[in-house]
Amino acid sequence: MKNRIASYVLLLTIIFPIANGFGFIPGFISGKIINKMTLEPVENAVIYTSKGRTAITTREGDYILTHETGDFTLFVEKEDFISYTTQVSIIAYETLQMDIFLAPVTATITLCKGINLIAYPVEIPQHYSSYDLLEDIGDSSTVSKIQRYTDEWETTIWLNHHPAGKKFLIDNCLGLAIEMKQAKTLLFSGEIVTKQCNLYENGFHLLGFPGISGEMSSFDLLGQLRLDYNVYEIQCLQDCALNLSAEWFTDKAIGNDFLIQKGSAYIVNIQ
Numbered sequence: 067m068k069n070r071i072a073s074y075v076l077l078l079t080i081i082f083p084i085a086n087g088f089g090f091i092p093g094f095i096s097g098k099i100i101n102k103m104t105l106e107p108v109e110n111a112v113i114y115t116s117k118g119r120t121a122i123t124t125r126e127g128d129y130i131l132t133h134e135t136g137d138f139t140l141f142v143e144k145e146d147f148i149s150y151t152t153q154v155s156i157i158a159y160e161t162l163q164m165d166i167f168l169a170p171v172t173a174t175i176t177l178c179k180g181i182n183l184i185a186y187p188v189e190i191p192q193h194y195s196s197y198d199l200l201e202d203i204g205d206s207s208t209v210s211k212i213q214r215y216t217d218e219w220e221t222t223i224w225l226n227h228h229p230a231g232k233k234f235l236i237d238n239c240l241g242l243a244i245e246m247k248q249a250k251t252l253l254f255s256g257e258i259v260t261k262q263c264n265l266y267e268n269g270f271h272l273l274g275f276p277g278i279s280g281e282m283s284s285f286d287l288l289g290q291l292r293l294d295y296n297v298y299e300i301q302c303l304q305d306c307a308l309n310l311s312a313e314w315f316t317d318k319a320i321g322n323d324f325l326i327q328k329g330s331a332y333i334v335n336i337q
Contacts, residue, residue: 093156096130102167111144169255183303183331185274188256196222197229210245215272239263241272241331271334282326284312285319301333
């Protein structure tokens with residue numbers, strides 16, 4: 067009798083996945099995809115797993131995904147949002163409830179192969195350091211180092227697959243020199259920072275411009291900085307080559323009148 071029951075149960079476990087139309091013993095993932103900044107639902111976001119199962123959110127941001135049991139990687143993608151990845155464990159005939167907050171892209175910076183001068187363009191998470199940024203940009207095959215200049219150069223590098231060297235907090239106003247081994251576009255989410263960045267001492271500065279209200283050229287900037295500082299030169303790194311500069315000569319700006327770009331950093335020299 068016991069053998070008959072055991073055989074019946076085994077038969078059910080084989081037949082049910084086929085009979086239920088899935089071809090496997092199912093579990094479920096469901097929830098909402100929500101805009102992290104506005105808290106509004108995100109329509110037409112694509113949810114998929116490392117197994118290849120896919121779902122798309124409704125107008126209300128709802129989704130439900132039928133899936134095999136086990137441990138998998140879950141991905142969420144939507145144009146103009148930063149992709150989301152997490153690990154999930156799916157149990158047979160149970161529903162895993164997951165509301166996911168997607169961060170909208172508010173700024174992008176394209177890094178070329180070589181040296182790039184940038185400013186962190188959005189509000190910075192608390193305690194966010196050069197070690198965090200190095201890991202967010204990529205591994206040692208993508209990025210070599212991050213530097214900033216205060217009284218001297220401070221450098222974060224990869225060493226034995228771990229960030230090493232000087233660890234410093236990221237500041238919107240302190241420009242960053244990033245050396246890339248290959249080109250990459252960085253995506254940022256958060257409020258764009260447009261605060262005024264100040265200069266304090268004579269000499270060399272790597273000044274960040276995270277956000278700019280309206281258009282500004284190097285001649286405009288040079289004229290503004292001359293009101294408070296004895297600035298004599300602004301240099302721009304373009305396409306990973308230091309080839310543009312604006313100077314103050316007698317009573318006017320001369321040289322290259324280039325556009326000041328948000329998310330960029332510039333070398334500013336004060337006498």
